[in-house]
Amino acid sequence: xxxxxxxxxxxxxxxxxxxxxxxxxxxxxxxxxxxxxxxxxxxxxxxxxxxxxxxxxxxxxxxxxxxxxxxxxxxxxxxxxxxxxxxxxxxxxxxxxxxxxxxxxxxxxxxxxxxxxxxxxxxxxxxxxxxxxxxxxxxxxxxxxxxxxxxxxxxxxxxxxxxxxxxxxxxxxxxxxxxxxxxxxxxxxx
Amino acid sequence: xxxxxxxxxxxxxxxxxxxxxxxxxxxxxxxxxxxxxxxxxxxxxxxxxxxxxxxxxxxxxxxxxxxxxxxxxxxxxxxxxxxxxxxxxxxxxxxxxxxxxxxxxxxxxxxxxxxxxx
Amino acid sequence: xxxxxxxxxxxxxxxxxxxxxxxxxxxxxxxxxxxxxxxxxxxxxxxxxxxxxxxxxxxxxxxxxxxxxxxxxxxxxxxxxxxxxxxxxxxxxxxxxxxxxxxxxxxxxxxxxxxxxxxxxxxxxxxxxxxxxxxxxx
Numbered sequence: 001x002x003x004x005x006x007x008x009x010x011x012x013x014x015x016x017x018x019x020x021x022x023x024x025x026x027x028x029x030x031x032x033x034x035x036x037x038x039x040x041x042x043x044x045x046x047x048x049x050x051x052x053x054x055x056x057x058x059x060x061x062x063x064x065x066x067x068x069x070x071x072x073x074x075x076x077x078x079x080x081x082x083x084x085x086x087x088x089x090x091x092x093x094x095x096x097x098x099x100x101x102x103x104x105x106x107x108x109x110x111x112x113x114x115x116x117x118x119x120x121x122x123x124x125x126x127x128x129x130x131x132x133x134x135x136x137x138x139x140x141x142x143x144x145x146x147x148x149x150x151x152x153x154x155x156x157x158x159x160x161x162x163x164x165x166x167x168x169x170x171x172x173x174x175x176x177x178x179x180x181x182x183x184x185x186x187x188x189x190x
Numbered sequence: 191x192x193x194x195x196x197x198x199x200x201x202x203x204x205x206x207x208x209x210x211x212x213x214x215x216x217x218x219x220x221x222x223x224x225x226x227x228x229x230x231x232x233x234x235x236x237x238x239x240x241x242x243x244x245x246x247x248x249x250x251x252x253x254x255x256x257x258x259x260x261x262x263x264x265x266x267x268x269x270x271x272x273x274x275x276x277x278x279x280x281x282x283x284x285x286x287x288x289x290x291x292x293x294x295x296x297x298x299x300x301x302x303x304x305x306x307x308x
Numbered sequence: 309x310x311x312x313x314x315x316x317x318x319x320x321x322x323x324x325x326x327x328x329x330x331x332x333x334x335x336x337x338x339x340x341x342x343x344x345x346x347x348x349x350x351x352x353x354x355x356x357x358x359x360x361x362x363x364x365x366x367x368x369x370x371x372x373x374x375x376x377x378x379x380x381x382x383x384x385x386x387x388x389x390x391x392x393x394x395x396x397x398x399x400x401x402x403x404x405x406x407x408x409x410x411x412x413x414x415x416x417x418x419x420x421x422x423x424x425x426x427x428x429x430x431x432x433x434x435x436x437x438x439x440x441x442x443x444x445x446x
Contacts, residue, residue, distance in 0.1 A: 004195060011202040014236075018209045018229055027221055034225055041232050048243045049250075049260040051340040053235070053268050055332075059348040060276045064433055065228070067355055068276075071440035072221060072283040076290040081219040082297055092216035100208045104201065112196025114245030116258065121244060125261040133252055137411035138337045138418065141250040141262040142269065146342060147418040147425075150266060151401040154421070155386055157270040158428050162383050164277035165432035169376075171284040173439045251339065273344045273429055280436045287443065 003047060010044045025081050027073055035066040052142045199240035206233035218298035220286045224279060231275050238264040311360065318360045325353040333426050337415070343422035347429025355437050363441045372438055375431045382428030389420050 017037045024030050038061025045054035111118035128145055138144040146154055206229055213226025242264035250262035286296055293301050333346030358366035390401040398405035403417025 008195070008198060011198065015202055015205050018206050021225060021229065022209055022213050027219070030222065030225060034228065037229070037232070041236065044236065045239050048239050049247060050239045050242065050265045050268070051249045051251075052342065052345070053239060053265050053272070055340055055345050056269050056272045056348065057235070059345060059352060060272050061232075063352045064348060064355070064437070065276045065279055067359070067437065068280050068283055068440060069221065069225070071437070071444065072286055075287045075440065075444050076221070076296055078219075078221065078290075078296055081217065081222050089216060092212055095215065096208045096212045099211065100204055103204045103207070107197055107200040107204070110197065110200060112192070113199045113240055114196070114243050116244045116247070118241070120241050120264075121261055125263055128262055129250065129252070129259055135410065136414040136418065138415070139252040140337055140339065140341075141252065141259070142265045142340075143336050143342050143418065143422070144414075145262050145266045146269065147421045148403060148414055151390075151421065153266075154270060154425065155390070155401070157274050158383055158386055158425055160274045161277045161432050162379055162428055164274075164281045165379055165435050167281050168284045168436050168439055171281075172287050172443050174442070249340070269342075269344060273348065276348075277432065277436070280440075283440070284436075287440075 007044065007047050010040060010047060014040045014044060027078060027081060028070070030081075031066060031069045031073065034069070035062045038062045038065070052140075200237065203233045203237040203240065206230075206236065220289065220296040220298065221283075223298075224282045224286065227282070228275070228279060231271075235268045235271065238268050314360050318356055322353050322357055325349060325356070329353065333422065334419075336422060337418065343425030344429055346422075347426040348433060350426070350430045351433035351437070354434050358437070358441065363438070363445060367438065370434070372435065372442075375435045375438070378427050378431035379435060382424045382426070382431065385424030385427065386421055389417060389424070393417070 014037065017033055017040060021030055021033050021037065024033065038057060042054045042058040042061065045057055111120075115121075128141055128149065132138055132141045132144045136144045136148055138148075210226045210228070210230030210233060213229065214223050217223060217226065242261035244258055244260045247258040247260040248256045250259045250265065252259075289301065290296050293304055295301060295304075329346045329350035332341035332349060333343060336342035336346070354366060354370065357369065389403075389406075393402050393405050394400055396405040401417070401421075404410045404413045406416045407413040
């Protein structure tokens with residue numbers, strides 16, 4: 001019972017902080033609130049027994065992405081968001097409400113939260129849980145699925161991370177003007 | 191009441207998804223759009239992890255004496271998605287920095303004005 | 309001396325963060341953790357160092373060119389394990405052929421692959437941060 005209450009409370013906090021993020025204008029405050037939002041979502045994942053995911057979200061969402069967003073803010077020297085002048089709020093609001101209604105209609109048939117007999121629990125998941133120890137000797141099933149059963153998948157993800165790093169370097173890394181950087185280095189050394 | 195508790199997670203996921211969607215389509219500031227995309231992303235994570243949870247189940251680390259575990263497969267998918275998500279967010283932010291250099295603004299309508307594209 | 313408290317606290321904090329990252333990396337088979345988390349935590353230690361002591365000090369510890377090399381090295385380790393299993397007579401990324409027994413082979417393969425993931429994630433995250441920070445310095 002207590003974990004249901006914790007779950008509901010954390011999810012409500014998550015929703016409230018998301019509303020606050022949309023309504024605020026100061027970008028620095030928005031980014032700080034987004035860090036809190038990430039931490040809240042990490043706590044929700046923790047309550048839902050997804051320890052590996054909670055771990056990653058806490059390190060990535062609250063750590064790295066907050067730092068990167070603040071760095072962007074420092075680079076663009078923008079403090080506040082201007083009010084959306086040309087955009088009328090009712091049009092996007094209608095689109096959002098219609099989409100939300102369709103999605104909520106779709107959830108009515110979904111098996112309830114935590115149902116052990118839901119279709120998603122019945123196919124591959126028991127196989128992984130039973131075969132992980134005899135086949136790989138690894139108790140943490142998330143690791144064995146990640147690196148062994150779905151190794152191709154993870155290889156692709158690593159390539160995506162690598163490609164994103166290269167793309168950032170190409171966009172703002174100054175690789176296009178190597179001579180400029182060398183001279184600035186020399187000046188600093190002298 | 192059971193129906194409400196059983197579907198609350200999905201509804202919060204939909205709510206967050208719509209907040210993110212609304213931010214992306216109604217706000218002109220590019221940094222705020224990226225934050226909207228991130229909220230959208232977290233809502234997808236939330237949906238997947240909600241589907242993996244089993245009431246009374248343990249985290250999927252095999253321990254003696256524990257019979258019921260939550261589903262490890264969505265955990266794997268979301269774990270990699272989070273790290274890939276931050277890499278792509280960094281790419282988006284790099285694009286924002288380049289746009290600021292080229293146009294001198296990160297407001298969408300001002301960029302359109304300079305391009306005469308609207 | 310400016311930021312005295314920040315400097316002292318971060319000097320105390322950085323070694324445990326690095327040790328914890330290594331623990332997460334190599335204990336990921338038994339507890340929560342793995343290459344993705346370890347890479348991010350490891351880079352967080354360096355980002356903390358760069359934030360407190362400045363970008364130049366951090367680039368003296370680990371330079372951008374080393375990071376570029378490491379980013380490719382991690383991907384190469386991962387893909388190379390796959391190539392190695394092909395040469396040993398198995399399918400791509402079939403770790404069983406790496407050692408005498410299936411469990412030992414899987415264990416070795418997963419360890420190497422997670423190491424590759426950890427190195428790439430660490431160096432790409434740090435590279436991205438250094439790129440953003442260096443942009444602000446120019």
